[in-house]
Amino acid sequence: MAAPASEDFKMTAALADLTNWLIQQGLENTAVETWLNECCFRLVDAGIPLLRVNMTVRAHHPEIGTVAFRWHREDGNEKLSYQRGQSAPDDYLRSPIYYLVTHPIAELRQKLDVVDPEREFPIYDDLRAQGATEYFATKRFFLRTDHSAASNPMRTEEGMIISLSTDAPGGFTDAQLDGMRALLPSLCLTLKCGANRLMAEDITAAYLGRDASRRVLSGDIMRGSSETLSAVIWYFDLQGFTKLSETLPGTAIIELLNDYFAEAVDVVEKNGGNVLKFMGDGMLAIFDLNAVDDAGRVAVEAAAELRDTFDEINKRREADEMPTTGFTLALHAGDVHYGNIGGKTRLDFTVIGPAVNTTARILGMCSAVDQTIVISSAVAAPLSDSRKDLVSLGQYRMRGVTDRQELFTLD
Known part of the structure; x- marks a missing residue:
């Protein structure tokens, strides 16, 4: 049964107001979770009886392939991240979203309270258990207008997939879904604003590091701009890399670097440090004394943790008959200049200064003193009373x- 004309008019007016409001949320860069929650309740007030909404967009992240924002009338909001992989998980392959993406259709609509549905997917049973009576999903591409085209599910295009469920008797009316279709352009635009910001954060964090990413996105991009920080400098590299690179195929070298660097980065970041750059088989990081409490102690503890972590990696790789390696690490503390350095169109956000140069020289001493970890007195001296495993190697001129x-x- 069609809705009365007065109800349709009220819904149309409410959706027009909601369109303007959504555009404003995009301009203000409001977090998706925030505006989605209010948007869904506004839609309910406008006469569209939503039970559940799910929006999925592509992520630009080395580990995460897609991000979903989900709203439920009773349970609120949640954000879900789905890992990249060589193959799709089974629950995705058996989902209506996968069917929608891989078929030349723009929409998928299914009543859930009928005896013999046209298509059946496992999620429909979950929705029925929640009282849902209808499921509707549609895809919208951001960079093309043919929304009915099929896509490669393992190479998600820029766009949005949105699914709606209702528990209203009889499901959605045609007028309600027409209202949602009319709202899709502004909904996509607002989501794209949030997705672009998320993309910028993910990409800059992946290539610059978390702290440098935050600084760059806040406008700290002028060439030559810098500040002086007091920091513990962490200079790390892999042992015997030249020999390994001469004897192993390129794919094995990349896999080895990724395996060891993944753990080294994790050790630094979970202890509050910032990884600034990779240099072949080396890595430069800092522990900001103003951001990390007792940064010297934390950096030394992280060095000890890295040593244990490498032992575990090597045991695993040896069991799999894969090549192994060790590392050398230098720790030093001092003032550094932290900022933008480079050409007019290609910059690097990094640290420079005498303390950085000294750390590099200390790293070069690892082979001379036959030690994996070498720490300057600037870091070690304040800890000598509490860490009895700190052993002096003597004084050196470098x-x-x-x-x-x-x-x-x-020790």
Whole structure:
């Protein structure tokens, strides 16, 4: 039965107001979770009896393939991230979303309270258990107008997939779905604003590091702009990499680098450090003294953790008959200049200064003193009373460093 004309007029007016409101949320860069919650309740008030809404967009992240924002009238909001993989998980392959993506259709609509539905998917049973009476899904591409085209499900295009469920008797009316279709352009635009911001955050964090990403996105992009930080500098590289690169195929070298770097980055970041760059088989990171409490102690504890982590990696790789390696690590503390350095159109957000140069020289001492971890007195001395495993290696004069340096290692 069609809705009365007065109800249709009320819904149309409410959706027009909602369109303007959605555009404003996009302009203000409101978090998707925030505006989605209010948007869905506004739709309910406008006469569209939503039970559940799910919106999925592509992610630009090295580990995450797609992100879903889900709203439920009773349970509120949640954000779900789906890992990248070589194959699709089974529950996705058996979903209406997969069917929608891989077939030349723009929409999928199914009554859930009929005896013999045209198509059946496992999620329909879950929705029926929640009292749902109808499911509707549609896809909208951002960069093309042919929304009915089929897509490669493992190479998600820029766009949005939205699914709606209702528990209203008889499901959605045609007028209600027409109202939702009219709202889709503004909904897509607002979601795209949020997705683009998320994309920028993910990409810059992946290539610059979390702290540098935050600074760049907040406008700190002028060439030469910098600030002075007091930090513990972490200079790390893999042992015997030149020999490995000469004897292993390129794919094996990349796999080895990714395996070891993944753990090294995890150790640094979970202890509050910031990874700034990779240099072949090396990695530069800092622990900001103003951002990490007792940064010297934390950096030394992270170094000890890295040593244990490498032991575990090597045991696993040896069991799989894969090549293994070790590492060398230098820790030093001092003031660094942290900011943008480079050409007019290609910049690097990094640290420079005498303390960085000294750390590089200390790293070069690892082979001379036959130690994996070498720590300067600037880091070790304040910890000498509490960490009895810090052992002095003596004083050394290093090329390009004015003062003699007492070096330490972890026993």
